[in-house]
Amino acid sequence: MPVGARQRQFLNYYLSLPRHDFGLPHHNAIAPRQIVKLLPWIFIADLKAEEEVTIRLAGTGIEDIQNASLTGLNLFDTYGADRSRYRMLFEKITGHPCGALTDRATFSSDKIHGYYQSLYLPLSDDSGAINRIIGIITMEGTGDSPFLSEPRSLDSLMLGETSGFWLLDIGHGLPSDTPFGTINLTQAA
Numbered sequence: 001m002p003v004g005a006r007q008r009q010f011l012n013y014y015l016s017l018p019r020h021d022f023g024l025p026h027h028n029a030i031a032p033r034q035i036v037k038l039l040p041w042i043f044i045a046d047l048k049a050e051e052e053v054t055i056r057l058a059g060t061g062i063e064d065i066q067n068a069s070l071t072g073l074n075l076f077d078t079y080g081a082d083r084s085r086y087r088m089l090f091e092k093i094t095g096h097p098c099g100a101l102t103d104r105a106t107f108s109s110d111k112i113h114g115y116y117q118s119l120y121l122p123l124s125d126d127s128g129a130i131n132r133i134i135g136i137i138t139m140e141g142t143g144d145s146p147f148l149s150e151p152r153s154l155d156s157l158m159l160g161e162t163s164g165f166w167l168l169d170i171g172h173g174l175p176s177d178t179p180f181g182t183i184n185l186t187q188a189a
Contacts (some may be wrong), residue, residue: 003101003119003168003183004117004138006038006041006136006138007101007117007119007136007138009038010035010038010042010119010136011099011119011121011168013034013035013038014099014121014134014170015170015171017029017030020124020128021128022124022128023097023171023172024097024122024123024124024128024130025123025124026123026124026125026126027044027123027124027125027131027132029123030044030123030134038136039059039060040059040060040061040062040064041059041061041062041136041137041138042057042059042062042134042135042136043055043057043058043059043062043070043134043135043136043137044056044057044123044132044133044134044135045075045132045133045134045135046131046132047090047094047130047131047132047133050087051074051076051083051087052074052076053074053075053076053090053133054072054073054074054075055070055071055072055073055074055075056071056132057071058070058071061137062137065137065139079162082162085162085165086102086162088179088180089102089120089165089180090120090133092167092175092178092180093120093122093130093133093167094122094130095175096172096173096174096175097122097130097170097172098122098167098168098169098170098172098173098174098175099119099120099121099122099167099168099169099170100119100120100165100166100167100168100180101117101118101119101120101164101165101166101168101183102117102118102120102162102164102165102166103115103116103117103162103163103164104116104117104118104162104163105163115139115163116137116138116139117137117138117139118135118136118137119135119136119137119168120133120134120135121133121134121135121170122170164181165180165181166180166181166182166183167180167181167182167183168182168183169182
């Protein structure tokens with residue numbers, strides 16, 4: 001699965017952030033002025049418990065396509081049948097610091113319009129614990145559908161089950177015991 005242009009731009013920004021003593025960007029390292037064009041698609045979530053990942057902030061582009069305010073929403077309440085796979089994904093992100101990319105088809109009636117892609121990256125607190133996830137959401141069109149760069153409400157587009165889970169090496173290697181695919185960043189563009 002190729003990493004989309006917005007995800008790649010955000011990933012490059014993330015990888016350029018100063019590393020905290022524990023090898024990850026500190027949750028205060030994000031400088032919104034440096035990523036202004038990406039802000040509508042960025043989210044930050046607090047890791048509170050095993051299945052409690054609460055959205056702290058969601059960009060206007062994300063809220064426009066969801067047609068709702070997402071602040072305070074537990075991401076696990078949105079995963080449905082994929083809940084156990086997402087639990088394992090977050091265990092991998094936090095247990096062996098790495099990034100992750102997920103892909104869900106968007107469709108109306110029987111026609112697939114594109115893919116709703118989410119990139120997840122860990123942030124640490126003062127003790128080095130991974131306490132937040134920052135990420136970016138994009139919608140990519142299929143061959144006969146244009147790139148969905150403008151917000152389009154999911155009232156007319158439905159999300160399918162997650163069709164792909166991939167881990168990304170962000171400088172700490174990847175867990176060896178993973179059921180997910182992996183993306184080599186040198187080939188991700």
